[in-house]
Structure formats: C-alpha cells, structure tokens
Amino acid sequence: MALEHAILVSLLEQPGSGYELARRFDRSIGRFWTATHQQIYRVLRRMEADGWVAAEEVAQDGRPDKKVYSAAEAGRAALAGWLRKPVEPETVRHELAVKIRAAAFDDPAALISEVERHREGHAALLARYLHGEQRDFPDLDALDARQELQHVVLRGGMEYERMTLAWLDDVLATLRRLAADRPS
Amino acid sequence: MALEHAILVSLLEQPGSGYELARRFDRSIGRFWTATHQQIYRVLRRMEADGWVAAEEVAQDGRPDKKVYSAAEAGRAALAGWLRKPVEPETVRHELAVKIRAAAFDDPAALISEVERHREGHAALLARYLHGEQRDFPDLDALDARQELQHVVLRGGMEYERMTLAWLDDVLATLRRLAADRPS
DNA sequence: ATTGCCTATGCAACTCGTTGCATAGCAGGA
DNA sequence: TCCTGCTATGCAACGAGTTGCATAGGCAAT
Numbered sequence: 512m513a514l515e516h517a518i519l520v521s522l523l524e525q526p527g528s529g530y531e532l533a534r535r536f537d538r539s540i541g542r543f544w545t546a547t548h549q550q551i552y553r554v555l556r557r558m559e560a561d562g563w564v565a566a567e568e569v570a571q572d573g574r575p576d577k578k579v580y581s582a583a584e585a586g587r588a589a590l591a592g593w594l595r596k597p598v599e600p601e602t603v604r605h606e607l608a609v610k611i612r613a614a615a616f617d618d619p620a621a622l623i624s625e626v627e628r629h630r631e632g633h634a635a636l637l638a639r640y641l642h643g644e645q646r647d648f649p650d651l652d653a654l655d656a657r658q659e660l661q662h663v664v665l666r667g668g669m670e671y672e673r674m675t676l677a678w679l680d681d682v683l684a685t686l687r688r689l690a691a692d693r694p695s
Numbered sequence: 696m697a698l699e700h701a702i703l704v705s706l707l708e709q710p711g712s713g714y715e716l717a718r719r720f721d722r723s724i725g726r727f728w729t730a731t732h733q734q735i736y737r738v739l740r741r742m743e744a745d746g747w748v749a750a751e752e753v754a755q756d757g758r759p760d761k762k763v764y765s766a767a768e769a770g771r772a773a774l775a776g777w778l779r780k781p782v783e784p785e786t787v788r789h790e791l792a793v794k795i796r797a798a799a800f801d802d803p804a805a806l807i808s809e810v811e812r813h814r815e816g817h818a819a820l821l822a823r824y825l826h827g828e829q830r831d832f833p834d835l836d837a838l839d840a841r842q843e844l845q846h847v848v849l850r851g852g853m854e855y856e857r858m859t860l861a862w863l864d865d866v867l868a869t870l871r872r873l874a875a876d877r878p879s
Numbered sequence: 880a881t882t883g884c885c886t887a888t889g890c891a892a893c894t895c896g897t898t899g900c901a902t903a904g905c906a907g908g909a
Numbered sequence: 910t911c912c913t914g915c916t917a918t919g920c921a922a923c924g925a926g927t928t929g930c931a932t933a934g935g936c937a938a939t
Contacts, residue, residue, distance in 0.1 A: 612704050614778065696894090
C-alpha cells in the first residue's frame with residue numbers, strides 16, 4: 512500500500528482537500544502514481560483515523576465545504592519508516608508490448624496506426640514536461656533540496672519519454688518493413 | 696482485461712498447461728505482463744468456457760495429469776479484434792519516484808542503499824536480457840516475422856534498463872550531493 | 880430556461896490481483 | 910528417514926482499484 516505514502520508526500524509539499532489531491536494526482540504526481548478520487552477519499556479517512564493526517568473543516572463561499580488535510584507527526588514518522596524499508600520491484604503491465612508480439616499472428620500493418628497514436632501521446636507528454644520544467648525550475652543552478660529531488664524525478668520522466676519515443680520509432684520501422692515484405 | 700490476450704499470445708507461440716504458462720510469465724512474458732498461477736488458472740477456465748482456447752487432458756508418468764491448452768479460432772479472432780482497438784496509456788506505479796520526493800522530508804542519505812539495490816536489480820536484468828538475446832537470436836540477420844517482433848520488444852526492454860541505470864546513477868549523485876551539503 | 884460544467888464528498892457494487900493454504904505423488908539429499 | 914522441493918491444480922478470503930451513481934449549489938453559455 513503505497514498510496515498512503517504518495518498522499519503524505521503530496522500533503523507535506525502542500526496541504527489540501529481530497530478534491531485538490533485528486534487533481535494533483537491527475538497532473539504532477541499522477542505521472543508516477545495514479546489514483547482516483549474514490550481511492551483518495553477512502554484512504555484519507557483511514558489515515559485520519561490512524562492519526563497520520565489532521566483534517567480541518569473549511570467553510571467556503573458559494574461552494575461546498577471542504578476538509579483540508581495536512582500531514583501529522585505520526586504520518587511523517589510512518590513515511591520515514593517506509594523510506595528505510597526495501598520496496599519490491601514494480602510489477603510491469605506493458606500492453607503495447609503484448610500487442611506487438613500478438614501482431615505476429617495477425618497483420619503487422621494493423622498495428623501501425625496504434626503505435627503512431629502512442630508515439631503522439633509520449634511526444635505530447637515530453638513537451639509538457641519540458642514546459643513544466645521551464646515554469647517550475649527557471650534557474651537550475653539555484654535549487655533547494657526539495658527542488659533538487661523533484662527535478663531528478665522529472666529528469667527521469669523526460670528520459671523515459673525520450674527513450675520510449677526512440678523505441679516506438681524502432682517499432683514503427685520494424686512493422687513497416689514486415690508489412691512491405693509480406694503484403695497481406 | 697489484457698491477461699487473456701497475453702495468454703493467447705503465449706499459447707499461439709506454444710501450447711501449454713496452466714502451470715507451464717505460469718512459469719513463462721515468471722520468465723519471458725512476465726517482463727512486460729505479470730501474473731500469478733491463480734490468475735492464470737481462473738482466466739484459462741473462463742477462456743475455455745468462452746471457446747477461446749481448447750484443452751486436452753494429458754496423463755503423465757509419475758506426475759499429476761495436466762491440461763494442455765491451445766488457442767482456438769475464436770481466441771485468434773478475439774486477439775485480432777483487440778489488436779485493432781486502441782488501448783489506453785498504462786497506469787504508472789513508480790514507487791521509487793515517490794520515495795525520492797519523500798526524501799526531501801527526511802534524510803536523503805537514508806535512500807542511497809535502497810537506490811543502489813534497485814540499480815543492481817536493473818543491471819542484473821539487463822545482463823539476463825543480453826544473455827537471452829545471444830541464446831535466442833544467434834543470427835540477427837536471419838529472423839522471421841515472429842522473431843523480428845519478439846526482438847523489437849526485447850530491444851525495448853534493454854533500452855529501458857539502460858536508461859534506468861543511467862537515471863539511477865543520476866539519482867545517486869544527487870542524493871550524495873545533498874547528503875554532503877547538509878549532513879544530518 | 881435549460882443544459883452543461885465545476886467544486887466537493889461520498890455510497891455501493893463490482894472486478895482484478897494477491898496470499899495462504901490444500902492435495903498428492905515423485906525425486907534427491909542430509 | 911525425514912525434509913525439502915518440483916509438478917500440477919485448485920479453493921477461500923482478502924485487499925486494491927474501478928465504475929456508476931447521488932447530492933448540491935454556483936457559474937457560464939446557448
């Protein structure tokens with residue numbers, strides 16, 4: 512259960528309501544840990560019961576009330592404990608790789624447009640990363656510890672997208688070669 | 696539900712029992728789609744009921760009987776349909792990235808050994824890929840369509856590991872710099 | 880006026896995936 | 910001899926994650 516820890520990190524960086532957390536998970540944090548608002552609300556209630564976070568009801572004008580959560584001392588301690596515990600390697604689910612192997616039993620050309628679609632998505636994500644870097648890290652020589660760590664994660668995301676784009680080009684070249692060799 | 700499709704691909708490449716499939720998922724296929732034997736047995740029963748696979752009981756000598764499955768025509772058709780349907784981008788779960796951002800609220804030095812452990816795991820996996828490539832693709836200039844597609848997926852895995860190793864070196868350098876700057 | 884979207888939280892039902900355990904015969908080593 | 914491990918399948922219970930729906934007021938556009 513790492514969702515708790517992802518929420519704790521997000522709340523330590525900035526307190527917020529369940530709704531706000533859900534939107535953060537749709538944007539920055541969600542690049543490496545996805546969650547829906549349902550999960551977030553449920554886990555927040557459990558974390559509040561466990562004393563990991565503190566909630567404060569905030570009445571608003573012309574909007575529903577919200578509960579603003581912030582990380583409590585027990586939560587910070589739990590996070591520190593988790594940091595020191597080894598984590599298993601991620602379980603991978605790479606559907607496109609399955610499709611590529613499946614193409615051997617069907618028409619390879621049928622996959623080309625799907626791979627192109629994925630390529631566009633990754634290119635757009637890389638562009639978003641680069642844009643976000645310019646906005647959030649205008650001076651890369653003057654970062655504090657927190658920003659240094661955020662930026663090294665961002666660099667990982669950018670390198671992943673670059674590598675993926677190059678690989679998808681490789682896949683496309685392979686599919687086109689196979690389609691030319693044996694036109695079905 | 697893509698487990699069905701991963702199983703179909705594996706059975707098209709080579710028929711086998713649930714147990715054999717589980718071992719394949721631990722080795723080759725499992726690099727991009729993980730599954731336990733429990734999932735595989737359950738899904739195989741459902742696929743047999745749907746007519747996607749055909750099963751044949753095989754009595755063995757000195758071993759329990761096994762049910763050898765092979766892909767049926769309906770399964771192949773379902774796979775072809777799936778190939779042509781767009782697939783959503785994968786939901787990412789990158790626990791190490793969460794930990795790195797969490798280190799900002801704790802001691803960055805506490806993460807170093809964990810990152811080194813991950814680095815070793817990725818280096819070992821890359822070595823296994825390279826070894827498998829030598830074994831399964833001795834002559835890269837004489838591949839049929841199926842092998843071409845298997846190899847392009849393997850290239851993706853290798854590139855991913857190389858990129859990850861470089862990134863983890865970057866992470867380690869960053870953590871060590873932060874640990875030296877503010878020794879706690 | 881109505882429609883649709885945004886904020887904000889939540890219930891209920893479902894599927895997916897994991898974990899622990901059970902059976903059962905055979906092989907190999909201490 | 911006992912213990913461990915491999916082949917081969919499966920049940921039962923649980924936890925994680927998804928989907929559909931509900932509420933409820935305000936805002937903006939058609």
